Amino acid sequence: MRLAFPVLDLVLSTAFVATLIVAAVSGGVLAGSGNFVVVKQILFVIGLFLVGVAAVQLRMNTTLGDEQDVQYGDGPDERSRIRSVFESLIPDAWVLPRSDRFPDAAKWVVIGLWILLFSYVMEAGFGVGV
Numbered sequence: 001m002r003l004a005f006p007v008l009d010l011v012l013s014t015a016f017v018a019t020l021i022v023a024a025v026s027g028g029v030l031a032g033s034g035n036f037v038v039v040k041q042i043l044f045v046i047g048l049f050l051v052g053v054a055a056v057q058l059r060m061n062t063t064l065g066d067e068q069d070v071q072y073g074d075g076p077d078e079r080s081r082i083r084s085v086f087e088s089l090i091p092d093a094w095v096l097p098r099s100d101r102f103p104d105a106a107k108w109v110v111i112g113l114w115i116l117l118f119s120y121v122m123e124a125g126f127g128v129g130v
Contacts, residue, residue: 010107010110013086014110015114018111018118021111036129046112048112049112050109051109051112053108054105054107
């Protein structure tokens with residue numbers, strides 16, 4: 001049960017950020033007289049980029065040595081704007097302390113995977129770009 005809340009936090013917060021990215025890309029491309037093929041291609045590139053950069057960041061953080069912990073981004077009390085918005089949407093009892101959450105690099109890997117999944121569903125499920 002101790003792992004359930006960090007995993008739930010990981011899934012919900014990354015789905016929230018991935019949804020914001022997909023909405024921004026879709027709105028921007030479609031408003032600029034683009035089509036869904038361009039949206040799918042841009043989402044694929046963004047997803048692949050996020051997974052690659054975050055995987056390298058995770059790898060670099062874990063090879064630093066035993067005397068240094070994996071970096072968690074900002075300072076212990078600092079939160080990003082997106083994190084503040086996300087935490088305002090959920091009850092206070094569900095907000096996890098920073099030490100119980102997954103590292104930011106792991107979250108960026110999962111965000112990239114969500115975006116790649118959305119790009120795949122656009123192609124396989126809806127036939128965009130086929």
